[in-house]
Amino acid sequence: MLTFVCPDQPGIVHAVSGAIVAAAGNITESQQFSSADTGRFFMRLQVQTAASRDELAATILPVAEHYDLDWALDEVGRPIRTLILGSTAQHCVNDLLFRQRAGQLPIDVPLIMANHDNLRPLAEFYGVPFRSQAVTGAEQKAAFERAVVEAVEEHDIELVVLARYMQILSPELCAFLEGRAINIHHSFLPGFKGANPYRQAHARGVKLIGATAHFVTSDLDEGPIIEQNVVRVDHSNTPAELIAIGQDEESLTLRQAVRWFAEHRVLLDGQRTIIFR
Known part of the structure; x- marks a missing residue:
């Protein structure tokens, strides 16, 4: 699987395809996009070849240097090393671990970290190591984040899921x-903040609820969006039903974002994402 981003110009597809043919490769999937906003070209290819990764990389390297490709080469289906961060809610963590165990999500989870101990039984059920560390102030937060950095380096983590x-x-x-790093949060209009957002939504008679998965940035909840889903509700739904519906949407949306990332289908174009479905 080859993905790359580069300045848009003539000849890119021809050159890359030629390099793959030179490595006795057969292209089984190909998707591309030219961004008129940034002038960049995006492409994702799946290739069948008897050549080794190093041999294929060697044929692509001259093309990458000539066209200034920011490129990555990986094996289709290789599980991505993933660190899960949680607090008390179980639905998203459970969905990721279940899908991974069922072979429906190409991730490998060597560790779950949380600022509460609530997720320990769930982690033990799936046989995943679990660490909890309270975050009650600035010093504890700094210590937890140092532990996250250490875990990323120790376990060769490629993706962190909040x-x-x-x-x-x-x-x-x-x-x-x-x-x-990918985060998930509920999506409402209006945007309810603080405690019990679903109760706030029920009180205001919200008609649509949903979820947004996005990359984590220092601008809170403003990172490039990977996936969004919504579902229609009405006055007959109780707050408990809204919570259940919302949690289903959060799990679905996060799972899809993680799958696309793990399959190298998400490429960044400034503040937005290019998704090769």
Whole structure:
């Protein structure tokens, strides 16, 4: 699987395809996009070849240097090393672990970290190591974030998933995880903040609820959006029903964002994402 981003110009597809043919490769999937906003070209290719990764990379390298490609080469289906961060809510964590165990999500989870102990039984059920560390002040927050950085380096983490982790990451940690941390949050109109957003939504007679998965940045909930879903509700839904519906949407949306990331289908174009479905 080859993905790349580069300045848009003539000849890119021809050159890359030629390099793959030179490595006796057969293109089985190809998607591309030219951004009129940024003048950049995006492409994702899946290739069948008897050549090794190093041999294929060697044929692509001259093309990458000539066209200034920012490129990555990986094996289709290889599980992405993923660190899950949680707090007390179980639905997103459970969905990710279940889908991973069922072979429906190409991730490998060596560790779950949380600022509460509530998720320990769930982690033990799935056989995933679990660490909890309270975050009650600035010093504890700094200590937890240091532990996250250490875990990322120790376990060769490629993706960090904030599965309803209810803490704001520091700008330093956001910078460290740039482009490899995904968050999930509920989406409402109007945008209810604070405690019990679903009860607030019920009180205001909200007609649509949903969820947004996005990359984590230092601008709270303003990172590039990967996936969004909404579902229609009405006056007959109780607050408890809204919570259940909302949690289903959060799990679905986060799962899809993680799958696309793990399959290298998400490329960044400034403040937005290019998704090759």
